[in-house]
Amino acid sequence: MLRSLDGEVALVTGASRGIGRAVALRLARQGADLVVSGRTKEDLDSLANEAEKMRKKTLVVPGDATKEQDVKKTVQMAKDAYGKVDILVNNVGIGSYKPFAETTVEEYDAMINSNVKSTYLFTRFVVPLMIERHYGQIITISSGSGHAGYAGEAVYCGTKFAEMGLMESLDRELLPHNIKVSTVSPGGVNTFFAFGAGRTKGDPSLQDMLNPDDVAEAVNFVAAQPWKSMVTEITLRPASEPRY
Ligand SMILES: NC(=O)c1ccc[n+]([C@@H]2O[C@H](COP(=O)([O-])OP(=O)(O)OC[C@H]3O[C@@H](n4cnc5c(N)ncnc54)[C@H](OP(=O)(O)O)[C@@H]3O)[C@@H](O)[C@H]2O)c1
Numbered sequence: 134m135l136r137s138l139d140g141e142v143a144l145v146t147g148a149s150r151g152i153g154r155a156v157a158l159r160l161a162r163q164g165a166d167l168v169v170s171g172r173t174k175e176d177l178d179s180l181a182n183e184a185e186k187m188r189k190k191t192l193v194v195p196g197d198a199t200k201e202q203d204v205k206k207t208v209q210m211a212k213d214a215y216g217k218v219d220i221l222v223n224n225v226g227i228g229s230y231k232p233f234a235e236t237t238v239e240e241y242d243a244m245i246n247s248n249v250k251s252t253y254l255f256t257r258f259v260v261p262l263m264i265e266r267h268y269g270q271i272i273t274i275s276s277g278s279g280h281a282g283y284a285g286e287a288v289y290c291g292t293k294f295a296e297m298g299l300m301e302s303l304d305r306e307l308l309p310h311n312i313k314v315s316t317v318s319p320g321g322v323n324t325f326f327a328f329g330a331g332r333t334k335g336d337p338s339l340q341d342m343l344n345p346d347d348v349a350e351a352v353n354f355v356a357a358q359p360w361k362s363m364v365t366e367i368t369l370r371p372a373s374e375p376r377y
Pocket residue numbers: 146147148149150151152153170171172173174176196197198199224225226227228247274275276277318319320321322323324325326327
């Protein structure tokens with residue numbers, strides 16, 4: 134049976150829309166208070182209103198997840214407001230699908246920074262708080278593209294494999310500190326992600342994709358396990374999508 138997250142604090146990155154927003158609201162419904170980050174303040178404020186209807190506190194910290202100072206500020210504000218972060222969900226990510234030979238250095242930098250550096254930064258500044266309290270969970274949203282390489286998305290796959298490597302290593306390194314490290318790897322999810330860079334609005338295949346709430350359920354399943362039970366990895370995909 135899943136446990137209540139009452140009294141716990143969840144920091145969700147990229148919470149302004151898509152999977153991050155759904156995850157934040159699902160964890161709030163399970164009892165967690167929130168810290169939500171992203172660049173679009175109005176969307177974070179609207180998320181906070183939703184969470185407050187569930188009588189959950191929400192700290193909104195707008196910022197760029199690729200910038201060290203913004204991430205440090207977010208974690209410091211979480212510490213000042215709550216004294217702790219129990220659950221970190223590394224969700225920020227962007228995708229750009231195109232032939233490798235057409236991928237620009239700027240697109241490479243943007244994907245590496247948004248997907249890998251943001252995950253490094255949030256984890257880097259949250260882990261000391263968790264070590265201090267000998268308690269915590271880190272859940273990173275990777276992808277099916279973090280398990281298999283696909284034509285037309287080599288750099289994106291590279292970033293998602295990198296997240297898997299980071300998290301697998303941290304699972305081993307942080308176990309003695311009573312910190313659980315897990316990954317959730319979805320297949321296609323119907324979100325803004327990759328619009329204009331691989332997907333187009335109205336694409337009929339969007340209808341067959343997972344919804345953000347499907348991924349949020351998986352994240353909540355990981356986060357709300359009884360403490361002695363550990364879900365290392367969830368992969369979920371649309372039923373219409375082949376196995377990776
Ligand atoms: N959608 C899929 O098919 C799919 C499949 C597998 C895995 N994933 C993974 O799921 C995660 C979430 O994707 P999604 O589908 O929910 O995409 P999305 O709808 O585009 O949402 C991305 C979120 O990340 C935030 N974000 C992006 N760059 C940021 C930055 N530099 N600083 C701060 N926030 C930033 C965006 O907010 P702002 O623009 O307001 O900053 C937004 O809240 C990603 O890691 C992605 O790789 C997605």
